[in-house]
Structure formats: C-alpha cells, structure tokens
Amino acid sequence: MNIILLQDADFVSAERVQLTGRRLEHVCKVHRAVVGDELRVGKVNGLMGRGTILSLTDQQLELDIFLDQPPPAPSPITLLLALPRPKMLKRVLQSVSSLGVKQIYLLNSYRVDKSFWGSPLLEEEKLQEQLLLGLEQARDTIVPQVTLCPRFKPFVEDELPGITAGSVAYVAHPGVEMVCPHALDQKITLAIGPEGGFIPYEIEKLQGCGFIPVSLGERILRVETAVPVLLSRLHL
C-alpha cells in the first residue's frame, strides 16, 4: 500500500476522513504511524496529496487531508484479455491496474474454460478489490473499467470496431513472423489470448477488425508474464 485510497464514504467533512479496517491496520502495523505524521493519500478517481493524522486508536484513524496532485498519466493501451483462470486473473488484474491500463475487456475464447465465467471473482465488488490493490501499489487513483464479454462473436462484430477506433491494434500470437514493436507513441489496442492461444477462427475475426498478429519470438509465455511484457514493450 504505497498510497491510502479514500472513498466518498470516508469523508466526514470536505477535508477530514475517518478510516477503519484494512487501511487503519496498515497505518498501524506497517507505517507504525503516530499522531501528527503525514501519509500519502488519494481520492478514488480524484486527486492525490497528503493526510495528517489527527487521531489514531485501535478503532479508527482520523486524517486532515489536502489533495493537490494529479494521478500519474494513464497507459494509452486498451487491453482485451481472454478470461484467465480465477487465480491468475487476480494477479493479472492487480498488475494491469498497477501499470496504468484503464480499459480492460475480459473476453471469451474457444480455449477459455466455461467454468471461469462462473467465478465469484467476476462480481463487481471483487473486481474492484483487485483493481484497487493495483492502484495502491502504483500510487494511482483512477479505477480501470472492466467489461465482461462472455460472447466472442457479437463482441468482436458489434463492439470492437468502436473500441479500436483511432488506435493501432495488435493481437499476441506466438509463432507469427512479425515481432511486437517497441515504444509506440499512440493509442494502442492489445489482445492477448488464453493459455494455448486464440484459435485460427478467432485470429481471423480479430484481423477482420484490423488487429495485426505479432509475436515475441520463439518463447511461449504464461499470460501473467506476457501481459506486463507486452504492455511494457509497446509503450509504458
């Protein structure tokens, strides 16, 4: 937790918040803070700044806050990700959120196990939890938007053209000749398949939407490694 994120409900007045639970515990146990200390804070989807500890007990932390700094610039990459298995999804959401991606589409694909769509992790509240962990890590306040796309074909045909508009679009496809470019200075849409990859039909449909298949050479990477590798290489 490199920044304490504040929700609307935490505010008791315009400049004062009261915190309990996980954030209180972190301030006591990790920061070992005392009254008068300053902590780095940020308002969810708002500005960042400093909070001064007014009072601190086992039950509650009260901060006087001053917010004046914008959050870091977002990544210009929109991510389409074939839905990974729940355990991996957790880690991937945290890492993608920490890397500043703000638009995430979780996509069905032939090789996505149907059971993954029933995971409780896909509930709005659980998704938010993972995304906030990523923001707390990276010192960011802007919560990424996650859209669930459980039907591949209608999503690609009806919605994807609007999403990719104005961007260059790549799909990671191990084995193709074209190697993923470095350090582009423009809006990018990046599609990453499931373990085992997108099937040829899916690649064709994405190509029909303007996606260019690119690889990272001969190596096959796990999704949780491929995601930061590709995000970092294309831009960051």
Added chain:
Amino acid sequence: MNIILLQDADFVSAERVQLTGRRLEHVCKVHRAVVGDELRVGKVNGLMGRGTILSLTDQQLELDIFLDQPPPAPSPITLLLALPRPKMLKRVLQSVSSLGVKQIYLLNSYRVDKSFWGSPLLEEEKLQEQLLLGLEQARDTIVPQVTLCPRFKPFVEDELPGITAGSVAYVAHPGVEMVCPHALDQKITLAIGPEGGFIPYEIEKLQGCGFIPVSLGERILRVETAVPVLLSRLHL
C-alpha cells in the same frame, strides 16, 4: 508444459528415453497422446526436437527421440535481484527462466527480511524445479545459473565488477529522473531491489560499480511485475 525436458538419467540408449511421474502424467492427461504420436522434446542444456511414442502405460512412457534444433537465443541480460519473499521468488524464477535470462544473482539488501535466506526454496534442487518449469513453459533447454549472494558489500566490491564487465548496467530506482531505455542491442546487467527499494548506501555502492539508476516514471511496481516489465523494455 510446452516441451518435455529430458535428463541424462532418462536415456536408456542414445535415441530412447523412458519417462515416469509428472511428465508421464502430463502426456496422458493433457496431451491425451497415444502410441505413434509425436511430442516436442528437448535435452536439458542441449538440443530440442521430437519424440515418437513407442509405448505408453500407466507406469511408463517410452519415446524414440530425434534432436536437431538449437534452443531459442538467450536473453543478453544478467539479472541481480534482491531476494524476494519465497512465495514471490517461485513465480519470479519461473518467469525469468521463461524469458531466457541465464545468469541470476539473488542478492541481500537492507530491506530483505533475514528469514528469506532460510527458505527451503533456496536449496539447489528446489531452485532447479522452478527454473525447469520456466523452460518447459517457454520451450527452452538451457538452465539458468542462480548464484546466492547473502552478503551485499563483499559481493558488490569483489565479484560485481567481473560480472558487469562488457555490459551496460542499470539499477531500477523509482523516483529518479532518468527513464529506463528501450530495446538496447548489447549486453546488459540489471539490478532490481526489494519491495521498498535499495537504500541510498546500496545505490551508491552500485553506482560505484557503474550502475545507472533508472525509473519507470511515477508508478511503483511489485517486484513480480517490475521484473518482466524491465526485461522486456530493455531488450527481449
């Protein structure tokens, strides 16, 4: 397991191997292979090729093998990594191994918890296990060398100059102005600190060895995200 890795002990003759245990199970359950099928195989620290199934029972898999392809090119990056907590170390070793890094130094640092050095994961055999998982993922055969460096100062003073010779050396240090470069075409040594970063004394010592502090902008990343991000950005 995108390649079946063969050890010397598996060979019953120059062109025949017998496999049991985890690899047998994978071939049965995931590949659902039958006699006559061809599987992708590689000899640990040797060539890659194909294995044809001669016989397959619950107890044993026998393959006729033909090895003629070199493994993928290694990464030109030597990695110095402050020893992460054991759970994270597992994932990081797998991911670093899958990314083709062949020289890994696990380093002590002021912010490395002393207990991490007592982890059973640091035993030779356990390290090998994680590294092989990374090679099996990426389709590589060359096992990375892992060196444990539990004393920072003597390592940096006595051994590091020999390790960095002929390479450009960077240390990831959030907060510095200079941003990590992209896509270098040369030998690189990369140092990554613990959660919380190297302390100023450690940065100075590394700078004394020619390391240039670089950042990835304002975001603070977890070690398991920073490692693939930096490896990918500097080269891959």
